[in-house]
Amino acid sequence: FYRIMPIIIGFEGSANKIGIGVIKNGKVLSNPRHTYITPPGEGFIPRETAKHHQEWIFPILSKALAEAKITPAEIDAIAYTKGPGMGGPLVCVAVVARTLSQLLNVPIIGVNHCIGHIEMGRLITGANKPIVLYVSGGNTQVIAYSQNRYQIFGETIDIAVGNCLDRFARLLKLSNDPSPGYNIEVLARTGKQYIELPYIVKGMDVSFSGLLSFIEERVEGWLRGGKHTKADLCHSLQETAFAMLVEVTERAMSHCGCNDVLIVGGVGCNERLQAMMDEMAKERGAKLYAIDERYCIDNGAMIAQAGAVMFESGYVTPLENTWCTQRFRTDAVPVTWID
Numbered sequence: 001f002y003r004i005m006p007i008i009i010g011f012e013g014s015a016n017k018i019g020i021g022v023i024k025n026g027k028v029l030s031n032p033r034h035t036y037i038t039p040p041g042e043g044f045i046p047r048e049t050a051k052h053h054q055e056w057i058f059p060i061l062s063k064a065l066a067e068a069k070i071t072p073a074e075i076d077a078i079a080y081t082k083g084p085g086m087g088g089p090l091v092c093v094a095v096v097a098r099t100l101s102q103l104l105n106v107p108i109i110g111v112n113h114c115i116g117h118i119e120m121g122r123l124i125t126g127a128n129k130p131i132v133l134y135v136s137g138g139n140t141q142v143i144a145y146s147q148n149r150y151q152i153f154g155e156t157i158d159i160a161v162g163n164c165l166d167r168f169a170r171l172l173k174l175s176n177d178p179s180p181g182y183n184i185e186v187l188a189r190t191g192k193q194y195i196e197l198p199y200i201v202k203g204m205d206v207s208f209s210g211l212l213s214f215i216e217e218r219v220e221g222w223l224r225g226g227k228h229t230k231a232d233l234c235h236s237l238q239e240t241a242f243a244m245l246v247e248v249t250e251r252a253m254s255h256c257g258c259n260d261v262l263i264v265g266g267v268g269c270n271e272r273l274q275a276m277m278d279e280m281a282k283e284r285g286a287k288l289y290a291i292d293e294r295y296c297i298d299n300g301a302m303i304a305q306a307g308a309v310m311f312e313s314g315y316v317t318p319l320e321n322t323w324c325t326q327r328f329r330t331d332a333v334p335v336t337w338i339d
Helices: 046-068 087-104 113-125 161-171 180-188 209-224 230-256 271-283 300-312
Strands: 007-012 017-024 027-030 033-035 077-083 108-112 131-135 140-146 149-155 260-264 287-290
Touching: 007 046, 007 087, 007 113, 007 300, 017 046, 017 300, 027 046, 033 046, 046 087, 077 087, 077 113, 077 300, 087 108, 108 113, 108 300, 113 131, 113 140, 113 149, 113 260, 113 287, 113 300, 131 230, 140 230, 149 230, 161 180, 161 209, 161 230, 180 230, 180 271, 209 230, 230 271, 260 271, 271 287
Parallel strands: 007 077, 077 108, 131 260, 260 287
Antiparallel strands: 007 017, 017 027, 017 033, 131 140, 140 149
16 A cells, blocks of 8 residues: 655766655755865775765764654555665765665666656656657766656766866865865866867767867866966856867757757756857757756665655566666666656
């Protein structure tokens, strides 16, 4: 027996954030998270990130339940990130979700991280079947719903745009607090000069590794000579990378005949990217749907929301299949909750 409006708790820990969120009937009851922040010039290593999640998961769980004003007995189902993501962090969060599922004797739902982002975006903005630009540290995809799948119309052929930004921030020794991408965005606002950088679009796909290598080879000379500032470099990288993303997104909108575009993922809260996408959308008579850092950045509520729509359409994950995978394609999941 389950309530007409089930309460779903979602666990997210695929990268450097541990988040637990509670959803009831499309309403976010709580959504606390904690970020593993490394020193400037460093990335986050899977083993150390997993240790961070192990340290914080129970305090965050207690906070999620307290803010939602519910007891564990009121939980109807548990959702967790099955993948994609980093192995160690994924597994340590999944172990807690599995254990809680068995202790409470409630169903468990393995959620695709990418679909979590999309479903949260749809919930918050009200967008129905938009073209989705999903941009984060680990993924860059242009997605549209078709034939009961979130089909990938274009993607990066090497590294994600967020990974390009993160590694660029390390070159400049920018702070990782609150995130490298945010600090690039702030610095870019004061950039005065645009430096021409490689612009790599191949049909519907994009490439960022060559762009990053081009900068890595020249950054010391640019800064040492005093001709360009760090702000100029941030501005130039953003304008180039985001223009590539807007181009392939517009092509997908044209191909699908769709006038709605939704940006999700951690890079999606970048206001410059939103402004460029909005300008393109207005030129087409289309509408941009965007969300802020509460729901763009990895969080537990997005996993709970994806779990909720899956659960309500009759899907649960058998316990023996509650493993994790570092590679989990967005288009590998049957979408049974959209007509």
